[in-house]
């Protein structure tokens with residue numbers, strides 16, 4: 001089956017690209033978990049060392065310097081998806097008498113998504129400066145148990161409030177540092193996490209909605225054409241009922257761009273959805289990605305030393321104050337700062 005081979009190669013290439021980005025972004029094998037480890041061994045065997053090195057260097061450079069490249073790539077992908085949607089799917093769906101509201105809804109979701117993307121990108125994540133240091137230290141109190149008091153950032157030469165971290169990409173210390181996001185070209189911290197989470201949520205909903213709409217359109221085409229009721233004749237002249245893979249092949253040959261778009265949207269939905277769930281879990285339990293990774297590493301190191309109480313000490317979440325307060329801390333950071341004045 002030519003089509004199925006093409007589709008499999010396409011899916012494998014996309015998954016390989018995602019893996020290469022994860023692998024080359026600087027994290028070592030230990031932090032990639034059990035799933036990625038065997039894949040990385042296969043990549044080691046089949047990809048020439050010079051290509052591994054060049055890719056690793058390029059992706060590392062792109063991920064560790066502030067660049068608008070990923071922001072532009074994000075906008076180009078948005079443009080490509082919506083150009084295809086407006087040019088083909090929208091018109092076909094109107095012909096099939098889909099409700100107007102359902103067809104216009106993706107534009108509303110896109111506007112919301114770009115709005116939150118823009119806010120995540122331009123809002124100060126909570127840069128620590130000499131002038132706001134005192135307030136930051138009051139808001140994120142240092143506690144010997146969780147964060148060493150009087151600890152200095154060697155680059156900024158300022159005291160580090162609890163939960164802060166120096167971002168090497170932006171060269172600044174950030175309050176309640178989560179991570180540096182290359183897609184929004186900004187750190188995610190105390191003051192812009194409230195925009196980053198709705199951005200992720202709208203992206204996931206948008207991908208799921210567009211995928212569902214595209215699948216509904218293709219399903220409608222299959223039903224109306226009656227293709228599943230027919231059959232086909234093989235080389236020996238024998239009649240066979242229509243199989244699912246032949247229906248997919250027929251759709252691919254008739255609407256190639258739409259089928260590829262559906263594949264891309266499903267993959268985006270899985271990746272963005274998984275990441276959004278993880279970020280909402282961190283939100284509800286009042287953790288940052290930085291703390292979660294540090295605790296995981298700390299836990300693994302302690303497990304290797306066979307400390308009996310490793311799990312309790314490594315994974316104890318010291319910042320959670322209940323779901324409502326945790327939500328308020330992220331979505332009303334200014335209120336939190338005023339409270340502690």
Ligand SMILES: [Zn+2]
Nearest residue numbers: 153156166173
């Ligand atoms: Zn610093």
Ligand SMILES: [Zn+2]
Nearest residue numbers: 167170180187
């Ligand atoms: Zn940064």
